[in-house]
Amino acid sequence: MNRFALPSEAVLRAREKVVLDHFHDEVRQEWDDVLATFPHPHYELIPSMTVHDGDSAVRGYYHDTRVAFPDQDHEIIALRHSADAVIVEFWLLGTHLGPLGKIPPTGGRHRTRMTAYFVFDEHENLVTERVYFDQLSILKQLFAGLDKRKPRDLATLGRAVAGALSMAGGAPDPRLTDTPPPEL
Template sequence: MPTTPSSRFTLPAENVLRARERLVLDHFRDEVRQDWDATLSTFPHPHYELIAPMVVHDGDSEVRGYYQDTRAAFPDQNHELIALRHSTDAVIVEFWLLGTHKGFLGRIPPTGSRHRTRMTAYFIFDEHENLVTERIYFDQLTVLKQLVAGIDKRRPTGLLRLARVLKGALAAAGTRPDPRLLNTTPPNLGS
């Protein structure tokens, strides 16, 4: 039985909001613990949308690969929650993402630098209260600036590392946006 309200101006009942919030907090906890099975179990079909790079990870295999790649880059990745809000179909979480760059982040070689980046994630629920999407907004340049900040640019080895990081960042910038994030439909604001 659907539980999402029919009006965009009406929030679901408190018990629905509490259940959504618990699921989202469990999701965050399990990500930090790197318990991928538990994290993925919060979705009937795992689906991540990373808006800054315009990338979609869809399905168990792709999302699990995303988790593994980001934890190879930042093995100590963690979150600090800032705020949690509810909407008619989502839990919206503001948080700091933290981690030390110890492995490749895509084509960007490790810098050993630590980052602390403010982000927002929309955990979107369908009419049956299933988590269907985690949509994450952040500024890639903020991350990159922090990763290169720890490089010693006065030494030749530091300059070489900086050149490799910038080459990797430019290679990532050249990827095509996922069309699922480009083909949007304006909302119906008639009611």
């Protein structure tokens, strides 16, 4: 693929439709429809250096995030095209009503700016959704509503911080760290 040449308008429009359908179906929690946008589902979450690869792993990711944020939604800010990807800037929103990994629910709401790269292969198949965001922004918003003067909220904050710290110690997925240099 020539990294300096954009595909035709028809290809860009087709890619954009796949991405917008993907976003729409995620909000509706229609997982079969979301997964149908990939020949092989593959998510890369750069802040946590985790990969969810394959139908089962991606469904598990969807399940876990919607348990934590059952009302998860998004607001698209901008959509751009590159030679091999559709790049979407968006706000992710949600209320923390269930456990997020080892972080207990705080009841806090977040609105976090993110960027996702929807990468397409040479056959115009969506092969990766690679997401970038600031985890600390989310945690600050989730913890902000806790009243540090109330023993119950203080205990929740303590469990939440302990849970966040325990999740931060995992080894990064080598598929995200062992990257070959580009041919420039």
